[in-house]
């Protein structure tokens with residue numbers, strides 16, 4: 001294996017809310033921040049992240065009358081870029097944190113899943129369905145004495161195989177056909193005092209690691225093996241990324257009592273390192289190109305140092321006999337680009353692909369009037385129904401995309417249908433924010449998928465459009481509680497803004 005990523009925290013930190021223009025996002029990529037004292041954006045006031053010497057300090061604090069703040073760093077961004085590696089791999093991190101009621105430092109990995117994938121990618125559904133492997137290399141639950149699992153120098157290692165069939169250690173047999181006697185349950189408490197007595201996670205710095213191979217996943221405490229289990233199926237097929245965080249209370253359910261410390265506490269991280277025996281998959285930017293009257297440019301990159309990228313544009317699997325990537329590619333006809341990274345002493349990377357399509361040509365509706373056809377449905381759903389198979393309670397032409405003015409406040413759905421006038425050829429990003437689910441389509445293509453029961457959240461998607469009127473559809477449903485629906489767009493000459501009423505039209509009666 002080769003060192004493919006290292007951060008010794010000996011340079012100014014590079015952390016931003018979503019990781020854009022920075023090394024790390026300061027939220028859990030993919031959503032689901034779980035700390036009681038919330039994982040927050042750094043500010044002058046909360047001083048969450050600081051480089052001190054060759055360490056990163058994560059500072060958790062709670063001022064009276066606030067919810068408290070603390071920090072997490074993710075190694076990948078929402079677009080999938082950043083540090084993620086395929087097996088065989090090894091992740092390690094050296095840190096210390098305080099053991100006190102509510103403190104919950106952790107170093108862990110997640111498989112990448114659909115993060116950064118295009119919703120129209122043919123593999124999207126299967127990837128979403130595959131589930132996720134979560135390897136908690138260390139979970140330190142602070143506090144001391146009875147009822148605290150980590151008192152007296154202990155910490156927890158937990159592996160979760162989310163949304164997967166139950167994973168039976170004894171079925172995963174070794175080469176001799178017998179259960180591997182080294183395998184331990186996936187939820188193990190490590191007593192650090194068994195390993196040289198150097199002290200617990202809160203007394204001194206230790207290095208916590210996990211090695212993931214084709215067969216076994218092995219956890220290390222200061223290079224001692226402390227737990228081994230069979231490698232989960234998802235870890236075999238998807239790259240994994242890492243998170244380092246100092247949660248305080250939250251979903252662990254542990255009571256917070258940091259009063260005597262002035263409601264503040266620190267975690268000090270010395271380094272994080274990632275090794276892999278496989279080159280990281282290349283990334284294509286953009287991973288969905290559109291051709292107008294000019295060719296489009298695609299850039300390829302690979303985070304594994306010393307690797308070379310080979311690619312094909314005829315849909316075939318790339319090898320070292322394929323074209324060598326040397327400079328940005330100029331592509332003038334629709335194709336599927338496939339790329340692989342190869343490096344000496346490394347296994348070939350997973351293949352990345354990019355779809356290059358012709359920009360959508362406009363529809364030619366005969367005559368239109370301003371506004372969209374607005375159909376109102378009643379029903380109780382957890383996901384968007386197929387409105388085409390339902391009969392609307394009412395139907396009218398609406399000038400704006402509004403959810404107010406219905407008979408019901410809960411358990412209803414809306415379908416806005418018509419055309420959107422695109423001012424000029426270009427690549428457009430559409431956004432929906434909704435509570436609960438929504439979906440925006442141009443023609444038959446789902447551009448924004450924001451489906452499912454959830455609070456107000458924004459999702460986006462991109463499409464290449466030629467100037468003119470394009471079939472536009474916005475689907476929405478409200479379950480219970482709060483409700484919201486908004487749409488925005490952005491393009492090369494268009495800063496992000498709500499879609500104005502004057503570009504929406506529908507067929508006249």
Ligand SMILES: [Ca+2]
Pocket residue numbers: 008009010054055269270271
């Ligand atoms: Ca360091």
Ligand SMILES: [Ca+2]
Pocket residue numbers: 435436454478479480481482483
């Ligand atoms: Ca709702």
